[in-house]
Amino acid sequence: xxxxxxxxxxxxxRVRIFLVEKGITVPTExxxxxxxxxxxxxxxxxxxxxxxxxxxxDDGTVIAESVAICRYFEALHPDPPLFGRGALxxxxxxxxNRRAELHLLFPVAAVFQHLHPAMKQMVQPQVPDWGExxxxxxxxxxxxxxxxxxxxxFVAGTSYTIADITALVAVDFMRVSRLVxxxxxxxxxxxxxxxxxxxxxxx
Amino acid sequence: xxxxxxxxxxxxxRVRIFLVEKGITVPTExxxxxxxxxxxxxxxxxxxxxxxxxxxxDDGTVIAESVAICRYFEALHPDPPLFGRGALxxxxxxxxNRRAELHLLFPVAAVFQHLHPAMKQMVQPQVPDWGExxxxxxxxxxxxxxxxxxxxxFVAGTSYTIADITALVAVDFMRVSRLVxxxxxxxxxxxxxxxxxxxxxxx
Numbered sequence: 492x493x494x495x496x497x498x499x500x501x502x503x504x505r506v507r508i509f510l511v512e513k514g515i516t517v518p519t520e521x522x523x524x525x526x527x528x529x530x531x532x533x534x535x536x537x538x539x540x541x542x543x544x545x546x547x548x549d550d551g552t553v554i555a556e557s558v559a560i561c562r563y564f565e566a567l568h569p570d571p572p573l574f575g576r577g578a579l580x581x582x583x584x585x586x587x588n589r590r591a592e593l594h595l596l597f598p599v600a601a602v603f604q605h606l607h608p609a610m611k612q613m614v615q616p617q618v619p620d621w622g623e624x625x626x627x628x629x630x631x632x633x634x635x636x637x638x639x640x641x642x643x644x645f646v647a648g649t650s651y652t653i654a655d656i657t658a659l660v661a662v663d664f665m666r667v668s669r670l671v672x673x674x675x676x677x678x679x680x681x682x683x684x685x686x687x688x689x690x691x692x693x694x
Numbered sequence: 695x696x697x698x699x700x701x702x703x704x705x706x707x708r709v710r711i712f713l714v715e716k717g718i719t720v721p722t723e724x725x726x727x728x729x730x731x732x733x734x735x736x737x738x739x740x741x742x743x744x745x746x747x748x749x750x751x752d753d754g755t756v757i758a759e760s761v762a763i764c765r766y767f768e769a770l771h772p773d774p775p776l777f778g779r780g781a782l783x784x785x786x787x788x789x790x791n792r793r794a795e796l797h798l799l800f801p802v803a804a805v806f807q808h809l810h811p812a813m814k815q816m817v818q819p820q821v822p823d824w825g826e827x828x829x830x831x832x833x834x835x836x837x838x839x840x841x842x843x844x845x846x847x848f849v850a851g852t853s854y855t856i857a858d859i860t861a862l863v864a865v866d867f868m869r870v871s872r873l874v875x876x877x878x879x880x881x882x883x884x885x886x887x888x889x890x891x892x893x894x895x896x897x
Binding site: 539540548552554555556558559560562563566567577578579581582583585586589590594616618620621624635 | 742743751755757758759761762763765766769770780781782784785786788789792793797819821823824827838
């Protein structure tokens, strides 16, 4: 198999962190997003959505979408469980991973894509008002998350899961989007320190 | 348990269709989105994200997010499988469900939320340019899906899955968003007729 990776972009990093947490090594090829290599004819044939990461299996089967790739590895290597175990725990991990995506990662990405000058060529049309509209959504979710993290160590409960990976990648990407975690959100800061101290965070 | 439902909105309908396909009946309470009941103090205490659907278990545990609710029922009632079976099939269903969300349902919803006059009060700020920017994304994805559906009956493969539910709900919501499926996309139209003919589509 081969993983098409994409450097510092948030979604490829989600999969890399996941693989380190699982202790899995996968042959990897870098796709140069700065050079728009993901829009080349060769890569478009692999993923018509022109996005990374993508996992290509030995028989040529293509698995796109970060969370789909992670689920594939979760099924092959169930330990440690990063999607929860059992009906309820799995549902709560799904809920928190989606909340972290919809209300944190996607808004942080929208701020970057629609306001950063470096994205002018990549994102057409850039809609600066949409970028601005997403800034307060990021803060609002972090405030909510801070209240939740008062009583538990990780985003979805007592164990580290894919929801922590999504939230970590989102918070780290805030710097690129020129956003900051408000000083007073002590629980988010404590959680961020803890998940950043894991070896996987270097991925 | 109790399902907080939300009338004609797309996400609550995803869960209702899922439940009919599974043959599961759940006690339901309607949340009046038109009256902004999802922003009431009582409902915000249940889901601080102020969104439906939400499933509340008998012990008070809250499962929000449509797909998290569906996964919970999938684990309790595995037949018929609507999230795929085995590592590869499950990954491909996840991939297609996410593609149907990210590139179809969310763009269709963005067109509605940011361009429809009825959404002025609900969506603040409305960003009409963002609504417009999403229109071509809808068409582009439907063209891609049409090529894919040339060789298979359902969005994620040979079986009906949650990816079909997401895509059906999105396509049906296009009417509300004042969008149309291009006449020439015969495979999408054939698929849409087939999934609309299932009893679950009435949900």
